[in-house]
Amino acid sequence: MPGSSRRRPGGVLYIPDVTTERPRTHELRAWRPAVPGITEVLHAHFTDHAYPRHTHETWDLMILDDGAVDFALDRRRHGASDTGRVLLLPPGVPHDGRTVSAAGFRKRVLYLTTDVLPDRLAGPAVDGPILGDAPLRRRIHRLHTALTYEDDALEAQSRLAFVRERLLVHLDAHRVRPPGQEADRLAARLRELLDARIRTGLTLDEATSVLHAHPTHLIRCFTQAYGLPPHTYLTGRRIDRARRLLLAGERPADVAAAVGFYDQAHLNRHFTRHLGVPPARYARAARDRGR
Template sequence: MDAWRPKVPGITEVLHAHFTHHAYPVHTHTTWDLMLLDDGVVDFALDRTRHGATDASRVVLLPPGVPHDGRTVNATGFRKRVLYLSTDVLPARLAGKAVAGPILGDAALRARVHRLHAALRDRDDALEAQSRLAFVRERLLVHLDAHRVRPPGREGDRLAARLRELLDARLADGLTLGEATSLLHAHPTHLIRSFSRAYGLPPHTYLTGLRIERARRLLLAGERPVEVAAAVGFYDQAHLNRHFKRHLGVTPVAYARRRHSAVPVGRPAPR
């Protein structure tokens, strides 16, 4: 079992668990329980109606304040990933729709939740996790009959340009999604869609690319990787290393060592 509280507003806890012999007693949450069943079978009752989750393509959504339980069905148990979402993400007044249908057969929603879990594993990239949570929330609100998706219009290009200016100016300090939407008076997913349509990549990916580009210049100027990480907005050197290697195939140290060499970065020197 692995559990933690991420630095993402609206997510009170993340839980990854594998149960082989376990039964939850009847209980309630003050949060929404958003579960991916990765393997096995789980049986649960919600508001005294029993349900069985047997398909790993499904998503289970349990609302706050409604009694439920959960138990393994066979010896192999079940493997799950759960996000506990506050009522700031989904209002408690929407619980009735979830009680009526807690198991959602939505491949797009499952993919969004899966990508959010992956982003939460990298606990230093808050903007990505916040962005992915916004799209999970949007999809859930559609299921709960509380939202309709509006594609970006002409104003989207202006929003995208203004967001790009903010990201350029906040390279070292970073920018939360909440700050961006407040400053630009825009809905989170509308803002992200506008930016992605205008520039071909989401805001968090653009910001990471900016940071890597700046880091390369500083490394070639002789700055130490630990100093570069802080200067360009990465949490620490390990955070810089992870993204730098993903972008360029080598660590910042290896890149810096080759700055006076004619050997292309990422290729071995000729013998």
């Protein structure tokens, strides 16, 4: 019925708002991830909507997936229709937003705390809220993908660190330092930490605290030394351990917990991506061969 709502798979709230003037469709998914620095993730599709003038306590980091949006920031109007660009709205500064065509727009938004970006950097963001930076856009997209799964905390934290770094460069508050002579030493120490924490896992904050290194610098050192980022290395070690347990006859649900995956679905997703088959089928094939 008009004005009612129903839940779609994946937590998407579908709200058809049918009026005599113009049909409106809102699709909205929002959640709070278990990643420090991000208060909310929002994915939305609006075909006819206007945000009133308001402010946030957080930074509003938005990418468009389709359509166009018009917004005012600190009384100056802007238009964004290029899906390759990034919108960054600072905390405490009034802004609005509205659709500009019948197709509306699709957006993905991260609300970042002032621990990620200090509010003292609001000035440069007000002067230039639309960033034409394709690498930054790709980093944000990959962060959204990681945030879709609550069980990949290290990956999400690592991707947030690189998004933060590039935003700070845009706001003229950071210079990227390439790995130096200390790279191999830092990488080896991080690898030791990861090997010791295969089941329990390791957060990026813990690693940087123990090793006294900047997050993105630490990840760059590790990637330079071993050819893959820390979160990918940890997942690979877990998969190796899971294979041994499955071949020994352990149940996939027990294996998931034993090697550090959040649950069996988490194990299934990564195992299938690595080996092309889910763990139960892998174990069954091994049993069949042994008969």
